[in-house]
Amino acid sequence: MISAWSVADVRAAEEPLLAAGVPLMDRAAFALATQVLADLRARRRSVRGSRVSVLAGAGNNGGDALFAGAVLARRGVAVRAVLTSDRVHDGGLAALRAAGGRVVDLAAAPERVRDVAAEVSRDDVVLDGLVGIGASGALRGRAAELVTALGEGPWVVAVDTPSGIGVDDGTVPGPVLAADRTVTFGAAKPGLLLPPAAHLVGDLTVVDIGLTLTGPPAVRRLEPSDVAGTWPVPGAEDHKYTRGVVGLVAGTATFPGAAVLAASAAVRTGAGMVRYRGPDAVARTVLAARPEVVTAPGRVQSWVIGPGVPPTADDADDGQLDRGRAGLAAARGELAGLSRGPVPAVVDAGGLSFVAESCPPWFVLTPHAGELRTVLRRHGEDVHRADVEAAPLTWARRAHELTGATILLKGAVTVVVGDGVTYAQADAPAWLSTAGAGDVLAGILGTMLAGRSAEVVEDPALAAEVAAGAAVVHGLAAERADPGGPVAALDVAEAVPGTVAELLASRGA
Numbered sequence: 462m463i464s465a466w467s468v469a470d471v472r473a474a475e476e477p478l479l480a481a482g483v484p485l486m487d488r489a490a491f492a493l494a495t496q497v498l499a500d501l502r503a504r505r506r507s508v509r510g511s512r513v514s515v516l517a518g519a520g521n522n523g524g525d526a527l528f529a530g531a532v533l534a535r536r537g538v539a540v541r542a543v544l545t546s547d548r549v550h551d552g553g554l555a556a557l558r559a560a561g562g563r564v565v566d567l568a569a570a571p572e573r574v575r576d577v578a579a580e581v582s583r584d585d586v587v588l589d590g591l592v593g594i595g596a597s598g599a600l601r602g603r604a605a606e607l608v609t610a611l612g613e614g615p616w617v618v619a620v621d622t623p624s625g626i627g628v629d630d631g632t633v634p635g636p637v638l639a640a641d642r643t644v645t646f647g648a649a650k651p652g653l654l655l656p657p658a659a660h661l662v663g664d665l666t667v668v669d670i671g672l673t674l675t676g677p678p679a680v681r682r683l684e685p686s687d688v689a690g691t692w693p694v695p696g697a698e699d700h701k702y703t704r705g706v707v708g709l710v711a712g713t714a715t716f717p718g719a720a721v722l723a724a725s726a727a728v729r730t731g732a733g734m735v736r737y738r739g740p741d742a743v744a745r746t747v748l749a750a751r752p753e754v755v756t757a758p759g760r761v762q763s764w765v766i767g768p769g770v771p772p773t774a775d776d777a778d779d780g781q782l783d784r785g786r787a788g789l790a791a792a793r794g795e796l797a798g799l800s801r802g803p804v805p806a807v808v809d810a811g812g813l814s815f816v817a818e819s820c821p822p823w824f825v826l827t828p829h830a831g832e833l834r835t836v837l838r839r840h841g842e843d844v845h846r847a848d849v850e851a852a853p854l855t856w857a858r859r860a861h862e863l864t865g866a867t868i869l870l871k872g873a874v875t876v877v878v879g880d881g882v883t884y885a886q887a888d889a890p891a892w893l894s895t896a897g898a899g900d901v902l903a904g905i906l907g908t909m910l911a912g913r914s915a916e917v918v919e920d921p922a923l924a925a926e927v928a929a930g931a932a933v934v935h936g937l938a939a940e941r942a943d944p945g946g947p948v949a950a951l952d953v954a955e956a957v958p959g960t961v962a963e964l965l966a967s968r969g970a
Protein backbone atom coordinates (compact mmCIF):
# COMPACT_ATOMS: atom_id res chain seq x y z
CA MET A 462 0.00 0.00 0.00
CA ILE A 463 1.20 3.52 -0.83
CA SER A 464 0.05 6.03 1.80
CA ALA A 465 -0.11 9.77 1.26
CA TRP A 466 -0.32 12.35 3.99
CA SER A 467 -1.58 15.94 3.84
CA VAL A 468 0.78 18.92 3.68
CA ALA A 469 -0.18 19.80 7.26
CA ASP A 470 0.68 16.31 8.49
CA VAL A 471 4.03 16.31 6.65
CA ARG A 472 4.94 19.71 8.07
CA ALA A 473 3.92 18.56 11.57
CA ALA A 474 6.20 15.54 11.19
CA GLU A 475 9.08 17.73 9.95
CA GLU A 476 8.73 20.27 12.79
CA PRO A 477 10.34 18.42 15.71
CA LEU A 478 13.20 17.17 13.54
CA LEU A 479 13.90 20.64 12.16
CA ALA A 480 13.76 22.04 15.70
CA ALA A 481 16.28 19.41 16.76
CA GLY A 482 18.55 20.46 13.92
CA VAL A 483 18.17 17.27 11.92
CA PRO A 484 19.57 18.04 8.44
CA LEU A 485 16.40 17.12 6.53
CA MET A 486 17.29 19.23 3.54
CA ASP A 487 20.73 17.66 3.22
CA ARG A 488 19.13 14.21 3.34
CA ALA A 489 16.53 15.22 0.75
CA ALA A 490 19.07 16.85 -1.55
CA PHE A 491 21.50 13.94 -1.39
CA ALA A 492 18.79 11.40 -2.14
CA LEU A 493 17.55 13.55 -5.01
CA ALA A 494 21.06 13.89 -6.48
CA THR A 495 21.62 10.13 -6.16
CA GLN A 496 18.45 9.43 -8.13
CA VAL A 497 19.40 11.96 -10.82
CA LEU A 498 22.85 10.36 -11.18
CA ALA A 499 21.19 6.97 -11.61
CA ASP A 500 18.85 8.41 -14.24
CA LEU A 501 21.79 10.05 -16.06
CA ARG A 502 23.70 6.76 -16.13
CA ALA A 503 20.60 4.94 -17.37
CA ARG A 504 19.93 7.50 -20.07
CA ARG A 505 23.42 8.59 -21.14
CA ARG A 506 25.64 5.96 -19.65
CA SER A 507 27.94 8.72 -18.39
CA VAL A 508 27.65 11.51 -15.89
CA ARG A 509 30.61 13.67 -16.89
CA GLY A 510 29.65 16.16 -19.55
CA SER A 511 25.93 15.80 -18.96
CA ARG A 512 23.93 18.99 -18.50
CA VAL A 513 21.37 19.61 -15.76
CA SER A 514 19.23 22.67 -15.15
CA VAL A 515 17.92 23.39 -11.67
CA LEU A 516 14.73 25.48 -11.71
CA ALA A 517 14.74 27.09 -8.28
CA GLY A 518 11.88 28.98 -6.65
CA ALA A 519 12.06 31.10 -3.52
CA GLY A 520 11.43 28.50 -0.84
CA ASN A 521 12.93 25.34 0.59
CA ASN A 522 11.79 23.38 -2.44
CA GLY A 523 14.28 25.45 -4.40
CA GLY A 524 16.75 24.85 -1.59
CA ASP A 525 16.47 21.08 -2.02
CA ALA A 526 17.05 21.43 -5.74
CA LEU A 527 20.03 23.78 -5.39
CA PHE A 528 21.80 21.59 -2.85
CA ALA A 529 21.21 18.59 -5.13
CA GLY A 530 22.64 20.63 -8.01
CA ALA A 531 25.77 21.25 -5.93
CA VAL A 532 26.23 17.49 -5.42
CA LEU A 533 25.82 16.92 -9.16
CA ALA A 534 28.28 19.72 -10.02
CA ARG A 535 30.86 18.14 -7.74
CA ARG A 536 30.44 14.92 -9.77
CA GLY A 537 31.33 16.68 -13.00
CA VAL A 538 27.83 17.52 -14.22
CA ALA A 539 27.44 20.92 -15.90
CA VAL A 540 24.77 22.49 -13.68
CA ARG A 541 22.86 25.68 -14.37
CA ALA A 542 20.51 27.16 -11.75
CA VAL A 543 17.60 29.19 -13.11
CA LEU A 544 16.18 31.51 -10.44
CA THR A 545 12.55 32.53 -10.93
CA SER A 546 12.03 34.70 -7.84
CA ASP A 547 13.79 37.69 -6.33
CA ARG A 548 14.15 35.54 -3.20
CA VAL A 549 16.15 32.31 -3.15
CA HIS A 550 17.44 29.78 -0.64
CA ASP A 551 20.77 31.41 0.20
CA GLY A 552 22.49 28.28 1.48
CA GLY A 553 21.51 26.27 -1.55
CA LEU A 554 22.62 28.97 -3.96
CA ALA A 555 25.95 29.40 -2.19
CA ALA A 556 26.55 25.65 -2.27
CA LEU A 557 25.78 25.49 -5.98
CA ARG A 558 28.09 28.40 -6.78
CA ALA A 559 30.86 26.90 -4.62
CA ALA A 560 30.57 23.66 -6.56
CA GLY A 561 31.02 25.49 -9.86
CA GLY A 562 27.39 25.71 -10.93
CA ARG A 563 26.27 28.60 -13.17
CA VAL A 564 23.36 30.87 -12.20
CA VAL A 565 20.81 32.55 -14.49
CA ASP A 566 18.62 35.05 -12.63
CA LEU A 567 15.36 35.19 -14.57
CA ALA A 568 13.76 37.35 -11.88
CA ALA A 569 16.19 40.14 -12.81
CA ALA A 570 15.92 39.50 -16.57
CA PRO A 571 12.35 38.51 -17.40
CA GLU A 572 12.93 39.27 -21.07
CA ARG A 573 15.21 36.22 -21.22
CA VAL A 574 12.51 33.67 -20.41
CA ARG A 575 12.18 32.31 -23.94
CA ASP A 576 15.94 32.11 -24.57
CA VAL A 577 16.57 30.42 -21.24
CA ALA A 578 13.68 28.02 -21.87
CA ALA A 579 15.24 27.09 -25.22
CA GLU A 580 18.61 26.42 -23.55
CA VAL A 581 17.05 24.41 -20.72
CA SER A 582 15.07 22.35 -23.24
CA ARG A 583 18.37 21.11 -24.67
CA ASP A 584 19.66 19.81 -21.31
CA ASP A 585 19.74 16.17 -20.27
CA VAL A 586 17.80 16.65 -17.02
CA VAL A 587 15.69 19.43 -15.54
CA LEU A 588 15.10 19.54 -11.78
CA ASP A 589 11.76 21.19 -11.03
CA GLY A 590 12.36 22.93 -7.70
CA LEU A 591 10.03 25.87 -8.35
CA VAL A 592 7.55 25.10 -5.58
CA GLY A 593 6.67 22.09 -3.46
CA ILE A 594 4.31 21.67 -0.53
CA GLY A 595 4.29 25.44 -0.06
CA ALA A 596 2.36 25.90 -3.30
CA SER A 597 -0.79 27.97 -3.27
CA GLY A 598 -2.93 28.27 -6.36
CA ALA A 599 -1.80 28.05 -9.99
CA LEU A 600 1.88 28.45 -10.77
CA ARG A 601 2.43 32.19 -11.20
CA GLY A 602 5.03 34.79 -12.20
CA ARG A 603 8.29 33.92 -13.85
CA ALA A 604 7.88 30.27 -12.83
CA ALA A 605 4.68 30.00 -14.84
CA GLU A 606 6.21 31.81 -17.84
CA LEU A 607 9.24 29.50 -17.81
CA VAL A 608 7.18 26.29 -17.53
CA THR A 609 4.88 27.44 -20.32
CA ALA A 610 7.88 28.23 -22.58
CA LEU A 611 9.71 24.92 -21.92
CA GLY A 612 9.56 22.38 -24.73
CA GLU A 613 9.78 18.60 -24.71
CA GLY A 614 13.19 17.01 -24.52
CA PRO A 615 14.85 16.89 -21.12
CA TRP A 616 14.14 14.20 -18.52
CA VAL A 617 12.15 16.11 -15.90
CA VAL A 618 12.61 15.24 -12.24
CA ALA A 619 10.07 16.98 -10.00
CA VAL A 620 11.45 17.87 -6.57
CA ASP A 621 8.97 16.71 -3.92
CA THR A 622 5.99 17.48 -6.21
CA PRO A 623 5.51 18.68 -9.78
CA SER A 624 5.36 22.45 -9.21
CA GLY A 625 1.90 23.95 -9.32
CA ILE A 626 -0.29 20.90 -8.66
CA GLY A 627 -2.89 20.93 -5.88
CA VAL A 628 -0.73 19.04 -3.38
CA ASP A 629 -3.66 18.00 -1.15
CA ASP A 630 -6.39 17.55 -3.77
CA GLY A 631 -4.68 16.56 -7.04
CA THR A 632 -6.05 19.48 -9.05
CA VAL A 633 -4.07 21.13 -11.84
CA PRO A 634 -5.04 24.80 -11.52
CA GLY A 635 -2.51 26.14 -14.06
CA PRO A 636 0.72 25.30 -15.96
CA VAL A 637 2.66 22.32 -14.58
CA LEU A 638 5.87 20.83 -15.97
CA ALA A 639 4.97 17.16 -16.56
CA ALA A 640 7.56 15.03 -14.75
CA ASP A 641 9.17 11.80 -15.89
CA ARG A 642 9.98 11.11 -12.27
CA THR A 643 8.94 12.70 -8.97
CA VAL A 644 11.26 12.30 -6.00
CA THR A 645 9.16 13.09 -2.93
CA PHE A 646 10.52 13.40 0.58
CA GLY A 647 9.31 11.78 3.79
CA ALA A 648 5.97 10.56 2.47
CA ALA A 649 3.81 10.68 -0.64
CA LYS A 650 1.34 13.57 -0.79
CA PRO A 651 -2.30 13.15 -1.91
CA GLY A 652 -1.80 15.14 -5.13
CA LEU A 653 0.79 12.62 -6.31
CA LEU A 654 -1.83 9.84 -6.28
CA LEU A 655 -4.99 11.75 -7.24
CA PRO A 656 -6.19 12.62 -10.74
CA PRO A 657 -5.62 14.75 -12.72
CA ALA A 658 -2.27 15.70 -11.09
CA ALA A 659 -1.27 12.02 -10.81
CA HIS A 660 -0.88 11.96 -14.61
CA LEU A 661 1.95 14.53 -14.34
CA VAL A 662 4.01 12.68 -11.71
CA GLY A 663 5.83 10.07 -13.80
CA ASP A 664 7.63 7.37 -11.79
CA LEU A 665 7.13 8.10 -8.09
CA THR A 666 10.09 7.65 -5.73
CA VAL A 667 9.40 8.17 -2.02
CA VAL A 668 12.59 9.00 -0.11
CA ASP A 669 12.82 8.25 3.61
CA ILE A 670 14.31 11.29 5.36
CA GLY A 671 13.38 10.08 8.83
CA LEU A 672 9.87 11.50 9.17
CA THR A 673 7.36 9.60 11.29
CA LEU A 674 3.79 10.05 10.08
CA THR A 675 1.47 8.80 12.78
CA GLY A 676 -2.10 9.79 11.86
CA PRO A 677 -4.26 8.10 9.21
CA PRO A 678 -3.15 8.77 5.62
CA ALA A 679 -5.25 11.22 3.62
CA VAL A 680 -5.17 8.98 0.53
CA ARG A 681 -4.12 5.36 0.06
CA ARG A 682 -3.25 3.31 -3.02
CA LEU A 683 -3.73 -0.46 -2.78
CA GLU A 684 -1.09 -2.56 -4.47
CA PRO A 685 -1.60 -6.11 -5.81
CA SER A 686 -0.04 -7.61 -2.68
CA ASP A 687 -2.69 -5.89 -0.53
CA VAL A 688 -5.49 -7.45 -2.59
CA ALA A 689 -3.82 -10.86 -2.48
CA GLY A 690 -3.54 -10.64 1.28
CA THR A 691 -7.27 -10.29 1.85
CA TRP A 692 -8.65 -12.54 -0.91
CA PRO A 693 -11.23 -14.99 0.55
CA VAL A 694 -9.70 -18.30 -0.59
CA PRO A 695 -12.28 -21.12 -0.13
CA GLY A 696 -11.59 -24.14 2.03
CA ALA A 697 -13.01 -27.66 2.33
CA GLU A 698 -15.93 -26.49 4.45
CA ASP A 699 -17.02 -23.79 2.01
CA HIS A 700 -20.12 -23.93 -0.18
CA LYS A 701 -21.78 -21.48 -2.57
CA TYR A 702 -23.42 -19.49 0.19
CA THR A 703 -20.22 -19.04 2.14
CA ARG A 704 -18.41 -18.19 -1.11
CA GLY A 705 -21.03 -15.49 -1.74
CA VAL A 706 -24.00 -15.44 -4.10
CA VAL A 707 -24.42 -12.39 -6.31
CA GLY A 708 -27.86 -11.07 -7.28
CA LEU A 709 -27.59 -9.36 -10.67
CA VAL A 710 -30.12 -6.94 -12.16
CA ALA A 711 -28.56 -5.99 -15.48
CA GLY A 712 -29.30 -5.59 -19.15
CA THR A 713 -32.45 -5.11 -21.18
CA ALA A 714 -33.59 -6.44 -24.55
CA THR A 715 -31.86 -3.36 -26.00
CA PHE A 716 -28.65 -3.84 -24.01
CA PRO A 717 -28.36 -7.58 -23.29
CA GLY A 718 -24.57 -7.51 -23.55
CA ALA A 719 -24.12 -5.65 -20.26
CA ALA A 720 -25.80 -8.55 -18.47
CA VAL A 721 -23.48 -11.08 -20.13
CA LEU A 722 -20.41 -9.01 -19.26
CA ALA A 723 -21.39 -8.41 -15.63
CA ALA A 724 -22.46 -12.06 -15.16
CA SER A 725 -19.27 -13.37 -16.79
CA ALA A 726 -17.12 -11.16 -14.58
CA ALA A 727 -18.99 -12.16 -11.43
CA VAL A 728 -18.74 -15.88 -12.23
CA ARG A 729 -15.07 -15.66 -13.18
CA THR A 730 -14.16 -13.70 -10.07
CA GLY A 731 -15.29 -16.74 -8.11
CA ALA A 732 -18.89 -16.10 -7.06
CA GLY A 733 -20.51 -19.03 -5.23
CA MET A 734 -23.38 -18.48 -7.63
CA VAL A 735 -24.92 -15.69 -9.71
CA ARG A 736 -28.67 -15.19 -9.67
CA TYR A 737 -29.70 -13.23 -12.74
CA ARG A 738 -32.86 -11.11 -12.54
CA GLY A 739 -34.17 -9.72 -15.82
CA PRO A 740 -36.35 -10.24 -18.91
CA ASP A 741 -36.49 -13.81 -20.27
CA ALA A 742 -34.84 -12.88 -23.55
CA VAL A 743 -31.83 -11.51 -21.71
CA ALA A 744 -31.77 -14.41 -19.27
CA ARG A 745 -31.52 -16.79 -22.20
CA THR A 746 -28.57 -14.82 -23.61
CA VAL A 747 -26.83 -14.79 -20.25
CA LEU A 748 -27.34 -18.54 -19.73
CA ALA A 749 -26.05 -19.28 -23.22
CA ALA A 750 -22.86 -17.42 -22.35
CA ARG A 751 -22.59 -18.54 -18.73
CA PRO A 752 -24.54 -21.72 -17.94
CA GLU A 753 -23.37 -21.42 -14.31
CA VAL A 754 -25.87 -18.56 -13.80
CA VAL A 755 -29.28 -19.34 -12.28
CA THR A 756 -32.49 -17.31 -12.74
CA ALA A 757 -34.37 -18.57 -9.68
CA PRO A 758 -34.84 -15.94 -6.94
CA GLY A 759 -33.33 -16.69 -3.55
CA ARG A 760 -30.74 -15.68 -0.96
CA VAL A 761 -27.85 -13.50 -2.09
CA GLN A 762 -24.84 -12.01 -0.32
CA SER A 763 -24.52 -9.00 -2.61
CA TRP A 764 -26.48 -7.21 -5.30
CA VAL A 765 -25.24 -5.70 -8.56
CA ILE A 766 -27.87 -3.27 -9.81
CA GLY A 767 -27.86 -1.38 -13.06
CA PRO A 768 -25.34 -2.38 -15.77
CA GLY A 769 -27.08 -1.87 -19.12
CA VAL A 770 -30.25 -0.59 -17.44
CA PRO A 771 -31.48 2.78 -18.80
CA PRO A 772 -31.65 5.65 -16.31
CA THR A 773 -35.29 6.44 -17.02
CA ALA A 774 -38.37 4.26 -16.64
CA ASP A 775 -39.85 3.64 -20.06
CA ASP A 776 -40.82 0.54 -22.00
CA ALA A 777 -37.16 -0.08 -22.86
CA ASP A 778 -36.37 -0.87 -19.26
CA ASP A 779 -38.26 -4.21 -19.40
CA GLY A 780 -39.15 -3.89 -15.73
CA GLN A 781 -35.51 -3.66 -14.71
CA LEU A 782 -35.96 -0.46 -12.71
CA ASP A 783 -38.58 -2.21 -10.53
CA ARG A 784 -36.35 -5.27 -10.13
CA GLY A 785 -33.49 -2.91 -9.27
CA ARG A 786 -35.52 -1.12 -6.60
CA ALA A 787 -36.49 -4.53 -5.13
CA GLY A 788 -32.83 -5.53 -5.11
CA LEU A 789 -31.80 -2.37 -3.27
CA ALA A 790 -34.62 -2.84 -0.75
CA ALA A 791 -33.33 -6.37 -0.16
CA ALA A 792 -29.78 -5.02 0.16
CA ARG A 793 -31.02 -2.68 2.87
CA GLY A 794 -32.46 -5.72 4.63
CA GLU A 795 -35.98 -4.37 4.18
CA LEU A 796 -37.43 -7.47 2.48
CA ALA A 797 -37.64 -10.23 5.05
CA GLY A 798 -37.08 -13.64 3.53
CA LEU A 799 -35.39 -12.75 0.26
CA SER A 800 -32.10 -12.05 1.99
CA ARG A 801 -31.38 -12.50 5.70
CA GLY A 802 -30.52 -8.93 6.64
CA PRO A 803 -28.63 -6.23 4.76
CA VAL A 804 -26.04 -7.10 2.14
CA PRO A 805 -23.61 -4.95 0.10
CA ALA A 806 -24.73 -3.57 -3.26
CA VAL A 807 -23.01 -2.25 -6.36
CA VAL A 808 -25.11 0.50 -7.95
CA ASP A 809 -24.02 1.17 -11.51
CA ALA A 810 -25.32 2.94 -14.63
CA GLY A 811 -29.13 3.05 -14.66
CA GLY A 812 -29.21 1.97 -11.01
CA LEU A 813 -27.77 5.35 -10.11
CA SER A 814 -30.97 7.01 -11.31
CA PHE A 815 -33.11 5.44 -8.63
CA VAL A 816 -30.75 4.90 -5.74
CA ALA A 817 -32.42 6.60 -2.81
CA GLU A 818 -31.35 9.90 -1.34
CA SER A 819 -29.43 8.29 1.50
CA CYS A 820 -27.62 4.97 1.39
CA PRO A 821 -25.71 2.79 3.83
CA PRO A 822 -21.91 2.75 3.40
CA TRP A 823 -22.13 -0.82 2.10
CA PHE A 824 -23.76 0.54 -1.08
CA VAL A 825 -20.98 1.22 -3.62
CA LEU A 826 -21.98 3.67 -6.35
CA THR A 827 -19.80 3.28 -9.46
CA PRO A 828 -20.38 6.36 -11.62
CA HIS A 829 -18.19 7.89 -14.25
CA ALA A 830 -17.81 11.68 -14.12
CA GLY A 831 -21.02 12.37 -16.06
CA GLU A 832 -23.10 10.04 -13.90
CA LEU A 833 -21.61 11.54 -10.72
CA ARG A 834 -22.62 14.97 -11.98
CA THR A 835 -26.19 13.69 -12.29
CA VAL A 836 -26.17 12.26 -8.76
CA LEU A 837 -24.74 15.53 -7.40
CA ARG A 838 -27.25 17.68 -9.27
CA ARG A 839 -30.06 15.52 -7.87
CA HIS A 840 -28.74 16.56 -4.46
CA GLY A 841 -28.76 20.24 -5.39
CA GLU A 842 -25.14 20.75 -6.40
CA ASP A 843 -24.80 22.99 -9.45
CA VAL A 844 -21.90 21.11 -11.01
CA HIS A 845 -20.87 20.10 -14.53
CA ARG A 846 -18.97 17.06 -15.79
CA ALA A 847 -15.90 19.22 -16.41
CA ASP A 848 -15.95 20.32 -12.74
CA VAL A 849 -15.96 16.69 -11.61
CA GLU A 850 -13.10 15.82 -13.96
CA ALA A 851 -11.08 18.83 -12.75
CA ALA A 852 -11.50 17.96 -9.07
CA PRO A 853 -12.49 14.28 -8.74
CA LEU A 854 -11.55 14.01 -5.06
CA THR A 855 -13.62 17.04 -4.09
CA TRP A 856 -16.75 15.82 -5.84
CA ALA A 857 -16.43 12.16 -4.91
CA ARG A 858 -16.13 13.26 -1.26
CA ARG A 859 -19.16 15.56 -1.69
CA ALA A 860 -21.20 12.71 -3.16
CA HIS A 861 -20.23 10.50 -0.22
CA GLU A 862 -21.31 13.22 2.21
CA LEU A 863 -24.63 13.73 0.41
CA THR A 864 -25.57 10.08 -0.13
CA GLY A 865 -23.77 8.17 2.64
CA ALA A 866 -22.76 5.61 0.00
CA THR A 867 -19.23 4.56 -0.84
CA ILE A 868 -18.32 6.27 -4.13
CA LEU A 869 -16.12 4.63 -6.78
CA LEU A 870 -15.56 7.37 -9.35
CA LYS A 871 -14.30 5.67 -12.51
CA GLY A 872 -11.54 7.26 -14.53
CA ALA A 873 -7.95 6.78 -15.72
CA VAL A 874 -7.24 6.98 -11.99
CA THR A 875 -10.19 5.60 -10.03
CA VAL A 876 -11.02 7.50 -6.85
CA VAL A 877 -12.83 5.63 -4.07
CA VAL A 878 -14.28 7.54 -1.12
CA GLY A 879 -15.78 5.69 1.85
CA ASP A 880 -16.30 6.32 5.55
CA GLY A 881 -13.15 8.16 6.63
CA VAL A 882 -11.04 6.63 3.88
CA THR A 883 -9.98 7.50 0.33
CA TYR A 884 -8.20 5.41 -2.30
CA ALA A 885 -6.72 6.45 -5.65
CA GLN A 886 -6.10 3.50 -7.97
CA ALA A 887 -4.04 3.83 -11.16
CA ASP A 888 -4.14 0.18 -12.29
CA ALA A 889 -6.12 0.50 -15.51
CA PRO A 890 -4.30 0.68 -18.84
CA ALA A 891 -5.76 3.39 -21.09
CA TRP A 892 -6.96 0.55 -23.37
CA LEU A 893 -9.57 -0.26 -20.70
CA SER A 894 -11.61 2.81 -21.69
CA THR A 895 -13.82 0.66 -23.87
CA ALA A 896 -17.50 -0.34 -24.00
CA GLY A 897 -18.46 -2.82 -21.35
CA ALA A 898 -15.44 -2.30 -19.10
CA GLY A 899 -17.72 -0.77 -16.45
CA ASP A 900 -20.08 -3.77 -16.62
CA VAL A 901 -17.12 -6.07 -15.99
CA LEU A 902 -15.93 -3.97 -13.05
CA ALA A 903 -19.43 -4.12 -11.54
CA GLY A 904 -19.40 -7.92 -11.78
CA ILE A 905 -15.91 -8.21 -10.27
CA LEU A 906 -16.89 -5.91 -7.41
CA GLY A 907 -20.20 -7.72 -6.80
CA THR A 908 -18.37 -11.00 -6.24
CA MET A 909 -15.66 -9.45 -4.07
CA LEU A 910 -18.34 -7.85 -1.89
CA ALA A 911 -20.35 -11.09 -1.72
CA GLY A 912 -17.25 -12.95 -0.54
CA ARG A 913 -16.91 -10.62 2.47
CA SER A 914 -20.59 -9.67 2.80
CA ALA A 915 -21.05 -9.72 6.58
CA GLU A 916 -17.69 -7.99 7.20
CA VAL A 917 -18.55 -5.22 4.74
CA VAL A 918 -21.92 -4.54 6.39
CA GLU A 919 -20.19 -4.57 9.78
CA ASP A 920 -17.27 -2.24 8.93
CA PRO A 921 -18.34 1.02 7.21
CA ALA A 922 -14.87 1.64 5.72
CA LEU A 923 -14.39 -1.87 4.31
CA ALA A 924 -16.59 -1.40 1.23
CA ALA A 925 -14.13 1.24 -0.02
CA GLU A 926 -11.16 -1.11 0.44
CA VAL A 927 -12.95 -3.89 -1.45
CA ALA A 928 -13.94 -1.45 -4.20
CA ALA A 929 -10.33 -0.26 -4.54
CA GLY A 930 -9.31 -3.92 -4.70
CA ALA A 931 -11.78 -4.54 -7.51
CA ALA A 932 -10.17 -1.69 -9.45
CA VAL A 933 -6.79 -3.41 -9.00
CA VAL A 934 -8.12 -6.76 -10.26
CA HIS A 935 -9.92 -5.04 -13.17
CA GLY A 936 -6.73 -3.26 -14.29
CA LEU A 937 -4.48 -6.29 -13.86
CA ALA A 938 -6.94 -8.50 -15.76
CA ALA A 939 -6.97 -6.01 -18.65
CA GLU A 940 -3.19 -6.07 -18.78
CA ARG A 941 -3.24 -9.86 -18.68
CA ALA A 942 -5.91 -10.09 -21.39
CA ASP A 943 -3.93 -8.13 -23.96
CA PRO A 944 -0.64 -6.78 -22.61
CA GLY A 945 0.04 -3.34 -24.09
CA GLY A 946 -2.71 -3.58 -26.68
CA PRO A 947 -6.43 -3.13 -27.29
CA VAL A 948 -8.64 -5.08 -24.93
CA ALA A 949 -12.24 -6.26 -25.27
CA ALA A 950 -14.33 -6.13 -22.11
CA LEU A 951 -15.28 -9.81 -22.25
CA ASP A 952 -11.59 -10.76 -22.50
CA VAL A 953 -11.01 -8.82 -19.27
CA ALA A 954 -13.64 -10.96 -17.54
CA GLU A 955 -12.07 -14.11 -19.00
CA ALA A 956 -8.65 -13.04 -17.66
CA VAL A 957 -9.80 -12.62 -14.04
CA PRO A 958 -9.20 -16.22 -12.88
CA GLY A 959 -5.57 -16.16 -14.03
CA THR A 960 -5.14 -12.71 -12.53
CA VAL A 961 -6.43 -13.88 -9.15
CA ALA A 962 -4.30 -17.03 -9.31
CA GLU A 963 -1.22 -14.89 -9.99
CA LEU A 964 -2.08 -12.59 -7.09
CA LEU A 965 -2.44 -15.55 -4.73
CA ALA A 966 0.74 -17.20 -6.00
CA SER A 967 2.62 -13.95 -5.28
CA ARG A 968 1.58 -14.27 -1.63
CA GLY A 969 3.79 -17.28 -1.28
CA ALA A 970 6.65 -15.61 -3.15
Ligand SMILES: NC(=O)C1=CN([C@@H]2O[C@H](COP(=O)(O)OP(=O)(O)OC[C@H]3O[C@@H](n4cnc5c(N)ncnc54)[C@H](OP(=O)(O)O)[C@@H]3O)[C@@H](O)[C@H]2O)[C@H](O)CC1
Binds near residue numbers: 620
Ligand atom coordinates in the same frame (compact mmCIF):
# COMPACT_ATOMS: atom_id res chain seq x y z
N1 LIG B 1 11.66 22.41 5.85
C1 LIG B 1 12.73 21.70 5.47
O1 LIG B 1 13.87 21.79 5.90
C2 LIG B 1 12.52 20.73 4.43
C3 LIG B 1 11.65 21.06 3.39
N2 LIG B 1 11.63 20.30 2.29
C4 LIG B 1 11.38 20.94 1.02
O2 LIG B 1 10.79 22.21 1.22
C5 LIG B 1 9.55 22.31 0.52
C6 LIG B 1 8.62 23.19 1.27
O3 LIG B 1 9.30 24.41 1.34
P1 LIG B 1 8.56 25.80 1.64
O4 LIG B 1 9.60 26.82 1.71
O5 LIG B 1 7.65 25.61 2.79
O6 LIG B 1 7.63 26.06 0.39
P2 LIG B 1 7.92 25.88 -1.15
O7 LIG B 1 9.38 26.03 -1.42
O8 LIG B 1 7.23 24.68 -1.59
O9 LIG B 1 7.14 27.14 -1.79
C7 LIG B 1 7.04 28.33 -1.11
C8 LIG B 1 7.50 29.41 -2.04
O10 LIG B 1 6.92 29.24 -3.31
C9 LIG B 1 6.12 30.36 -3.65
N3 LIG B 1 4.86 29.93 -4.23
C10 LIG B 1 3.81 29.39 -3.56
N4 LIG B 1 2.84 29.08 -4.44
C11 LIG B 1 3.29 29.44 -5.65
C12 LIG B 1 2.75 29.39 -6.96
N5 LIG B 1 1.52 28.89 -7.16
N6 LIG B 1 3.49 29.85 -8.01
C13 LIG B 1 4.73 30.35 -7.79
N7 LIG B 1 5.32 30.44 -6.56
C14 LIG B 1 4.59 29.98 -5.53
C15 LIG B 1 5.92 31.13 -2.38
O11 LIG B 1 5.88 32.48 -2.75
P3 LIG B 1 5.00 33.50 -1.90
O12 LIG B 1 4.92 34.70 -2.76
O13 LIG B 1 3.68 32.85 -1.67
O14 LIG B 1 5.82 33.66 -0.65
C16 LIG B 1 7.10 30.77 -1.55
O15 LIG B 1 8.13 31.63 -1.85
C17 LIG B 1 9.12 20.90 0.34
O16 LIG B 1 8.27 20.75 -0.77
C18 LIG B 1 10.44 20.18 0.16
O17 LIG B 1 10.88 20.25 -1.15
C19 LIG B 1 12.41 19.05 2.32
O18 LIG B 1 11.80 18.08 1.58
C20 LIG B 1 12.54 18.48 3.69
C21 LIG B 1 13.22 19.47 4.54
Ligand SMILES: [K+]
Binds near residue numbers: 590591593619621623
Ligand atom coordinates in the same frame (compact mmCIF):
# COMPACT_ATOMS: atom_id res chain seq x y z
K1 LIG C 1 8.71 21.03 -7.24
